[in-house]
Amino acid sequence: MSSMPEFEYKRPETLKELFDLLPGYESGAAILAGGTDLMPRIKRGLEKPGLVVDIKDIEGLSYVEDKGEKVKIGALTTIFDIRNNTLIKDKYPALHEAATLTASENIQLRGSIGGNILQNTRCLYYNKSEAWRDSFKPCLKNGGDICNAAKGGKRCFSVYRGDLAPALMSLGASVCIVSENGEKETALEDIFTGDGVTPFSLSRDELIKNVIIPSAKMKGGYGKFRMRKAVDYPSVNVAISMDTGGKGRLVVGSVGAKPFMYEFSSLEELKEIPERAYKDVSPINNMSLSPYYRKNMVRVLAEELIRRV
Ligand SMILES: Cc1cc2nc3c(=O)[nH]c(=O)nc-3n(C[C@H](O)[C@H](O)[C@H](O)COP(=O)(O)OP(=O)(O)OC[C@H]3O[C@@H](n4cnc5c(N)ncnc54)[C@H](O)[C@@H]3O)c2cc1C
Incomplete structure (x- = not known):
């Protein structure tokens, strides 16, 4: 089983605090709500944010x-x-x-x-552990230039x-x-x-x-x-x-x-x-x-x- 990689974790309490943090977003921050899509992606190395910004403490987003x-x-x-x-x-x-x-x-x-x-798109050849994916050439969604599902495919399906x-x-x-x-x-x-x-x-x-x-x-x-x-x-x-x-x-x-x-x-x-x-x-x-x-x-x-x- 893959272990969780390290990342910084912040819990802003207002939208202003969130937008103060997000400039780091371009260089690898990710918004976390329930985390049920994001966390498995991080664990599998499909996403590698340096900062995870949990928005659950921001008031007025649930109604x-x-x-x-x-x-x-x-x-x-x-x-x-x-x-x-x-x-x-x-x-x-x-x-x-x-x-x-x-x-x-x-x-x-x-x-x-x-x-x-x-939630992100999914593929049988992509939503796998890093070790499993390493047995194939990197696909378009994984930084490469091929599609492992459609041989010769020039776009991601x-x-x-x-x-x-x-x-x-x-x-x-x-x-x-x-x-x-x-x-x-x-x-x-x-x-x-x-x-x-x-x-x-x-x-x-x-x-x-x-x-x-x-x-x-x-x-x-x-x-x-x-x-x-x-x-x-x-x-x-x-x-x-x-x-x-x-x-x-x-x-x-x-x-x-x-x-x-x-x-x-x-x-x-x-x-x-x-x-x-x-x-x-x-x-x-x-x-x-x-x-x-x-x-x-x-x-x-x-x-x-x-x-x-
Ligand atoms: C075992 C399993 C089964 C699942 N089955 C289903 C299923 O049957 N159907 C289904 O639809 N989904 C399924 N999912 C996927 C997922 O659990 C759900 O889609 C869930 O609703 C995601 O919500 P979340 O709050 O946990 O999202 P998160 O994981 O917190 O976020 C998902 C993505 O959205 C971004 N994000 C979240 N909120 C915001 C926001 N307000 N503004 C901007 N960006 C935001 C995050 O950065 C992330 O990229 C399943 C997941 C698992 C683990």
């Missing part, structure tokens, strides 16, 4: 608030609290179901919505396997990003680059402060196909949310470096999406299930979810 036209969820709100929140259960079934199916209860108690959104982002995208969510220069609101889908090496457009001195969802009672649901029911990342996941007029979004995840999003304005249009999604996705051999099987499961899961919701 679910109904602000009239919008519902705001603080970035440190745990997946467990989201799962048990009655407002979310009532208005946003896709998000409630996604939180319920995320990992296991002990990870839900620790993992935050901000960390869940910003690592997969984004988060549960909450597809559900949030189906709800038209945005994120409030804060840095020492101020705040900006960005549609959630716009923070994904589609590049497995650098999956998010956030710069290293920016923090997600909260997630913002338009306040409407939505119909919908979430489907997750995974190898082990007790605890596992999605191998394919699908979220659907629609308003009372039948307009909405269907989002497919875990088949690329970012989720695939489809908009619809009627049930007829919604019913055509599983076939479109099946044609659009091209998973490769970088997970324990075959690309052929995962591609087929996109259509199966989406059709099943449409029937259910």
Whole structure:
């Protein structure tokens, strides 16, 4: 088993203190929320920060608030609290179901919505110990210039396997990003680059402060196909949310470096999406299930979810 490498550890109590610390970020600092994605990455040598900045002591980052036209969820709100929140259960079934199916209860108690959104992409040839990875040439995500999963591949095909982002995208969510220069609101889908090496457009001195969802009672649901029911990342996941007029979004995840999003304005249009999604996705051999099987499961899961919701 690999041992934890050394790093400095700080716990700022205000955003100002955080942004005073983050100039060191460029030279290797990392924000820590629940740590359930970051710590395994550090332990495996996938990330080597000199400084880990724990944001759990910063007040005012954990809440679910109904602000009239919008519902705001603080970035440190745990997946467990989201799962048990009655407002979310009532208005946003896709998000409630996604939180319920995320990992296991002990990870839900620790993992935050901000960390869940910003969890890194994964690959069978990359999320391994340093010793295991040393038996291959370094891949694009690991500082090299090849892809070990797709021979001859010139880009990184690592997969984004988060549960909450597809559900949030189906709800038209945005994120409030804060840095020492101020705040900006960005549609959630716009923070994904589609590049497995650098999956998010956030710069290293920016923090997600909260997630913002338009306040409407939505119909919908979430489907997750995974190898082990007790605890596992999605191998394919699908979220659907629609308003009372039948307009909405269907989002497919875990088949690329970012989720695939489809908009619809009627049930007829919604019913055509599983076939479109099946044609659009091209998973490769970088997970324990075959690309052929995962591609087929996109259509199966989406059709099943449409029937259910
Ligand atoms: C055994 C196991 C099973 C898992 N199963 C699943 C699963 O089924 N589904 C799933 O979605 N995930 C799964 N995960 C991944 C992870 O546990 C969750 O995604 C969790 O929600 C991450 O949240 P966190 O607060 O622990 O993030 P952290 O590990 O603290 O952070 C993750 C990343 O986000 C950055 N970050 C965190 N918060 C902020 C912020 N507010 N602003 C800017 N950057 C930030 C960190 O720097 C880091 O890069 C699993 C993990 C393990 C260990």
